[in-house]
Amino acid sequence: MNAPAPSEPNPTACIGVFDSGVGGLSVLRALHRHLPRSRLLYVADSGHAPYGERDEAYVVERSRVLTAHLLREGAQLIVVACNTATAAAVRALRDEHPDVHFVGVEPGIKPAIALTRNGRIGVMATRGTLASDKFRQLVASHAQGAQLHLQACAGLAHAIEAGDADSAEVRRLVAQHTAPLRAAHVDTVVLGCTHYPFVAQHIQAALGAEVRLVDTADAVARRAQQIAATLQPAGDAVFEPARLWTTGALSTLQLVARKWLDFETETLALPAN
Numbered sequence: 677m678n679a680p681a682p683s684e685p686n687p688t689a690c691i692g693v694f695d696s697g698v699g700g701l702s703v704l705r706a707l708h709r710h711l712p713r714s715r716l717l718y719v720a721d722s723g724h725a726p727y728g729e730r731d732e733a734y735v736v737e738r739s740r741v742l743t744a745h746l747l748r749e750g751a752q753l754i755v756v757a758c759n760t761a762t763a764a765a766v767r768a769l770r771d772e773h774p775d776v777h778f779v780g781v782e783p784g785i786k787p788a789i790a791l792t793r794n795g796r797i798g799v800m801a802t803r804g805t806l807a808s809d810k811f812r813q814l815v816a817s818h819a820q821g822a823q824l825h826l827q828a829c830a831g832l833a834h835a836i837e838a839g840d841a842d843s844a845e846v847r848r849l850v851a852q853h854t855a856p857l858r859a860a861h862v863d864t865v866v867l868g869c870t871h872y873p874f875v876a877q878h879i880q881a882a883l884g885a886e887v888r889l890v891d892t893a894d895a896v897a898r899r900a901q902q903i904a905a906t907l908q909p910a911g912d913a914v915f916e917p918a919r920l921w922t923t924g925a926l927s928t929l930q931l932v933a934r935k936w937l938d939f940e941t942e943t944l945a946l947p948a949n
């Protein structure tokens with residue numbers, strides 16, 4: 677069978693996705709919207725989250741382990757649905773697997789520059805992302821002339837990991853981390869961690885309706901769609917439930933999959949080591 681033309685979405689590509697935890701489900705749901713008949717595999721490394729508070733070597737090692745699992749399960753394309761892991765590990769993963777396609781996520785500085793009217797942009801992300809060389813390079817090549825206000829949101833991804841995006845702890849942390857951005861009069865805020873779209877309503881309420889939030893999940897899914905269209909079909913075009921593993925509590929993954937995803941999933945435990 678011939679490979680489909682690059683412009684056609686491949687309905688049967690097998691796409692592996694991972695994050696430090698459940699945050700990458702915000703990318704998975706965008707992938708499902710763009711590639712509804714692809715086979716989707718996801719690993720939540722909740723037993724090792726949050727990555728944003730770990731050192732780089734730890735995140736690189738976990739990214740290797742999760743990539744190996746997804747490749748064993750048949751992934752043809754890996755989406756690193758985590759800003760922190762992309763910054764720390766995507767380069768090493770590409771070097772180690774030259775035949776595999778990797779799509780990473782990075783804070784949406786470029787779209788924010790296009791959107792801002794007053795030139796003041798807030799970036800909410802983990803400490804690990806904001807401290808990375810990759811982020812420094814992104815800023816150096818795309819943020820000339822804009823005022824960036826960087827907010828390392830300690831604790832926020834961890835609070836969202838608990839599975840309740842409306843908890844008192846989530847609201848307290850959102851209030852704490854948005855206050856400096858409000859004071860800086862930013863008009864655009866980048867959600868630079870894949871966990872944050874699940875609390876976007878609280879971030880928006882804290883910043884005010886006129887502030888624009890930038891989430892790159894759709895752009896990442898479009899990029900994956902382009903690559904999937906160049907791959908050999910993985911099998912017959914049969915819908916299968918997305919397969920989700922966690923190295924943390926299975927009950928939490930099941931809860932958030934029910935709440936945050938509108939498609940069928942199968943949830944499984946993956947040993948944490």
Ligand code: DGL
Pocket residue numbers: 695696697699700725726727728729757758759760761802805833834868869870871
């Ligand atoms: N979801 C991850 C990201 O996009 C990080 C959360 C964590 O600190 O584990 O950066």
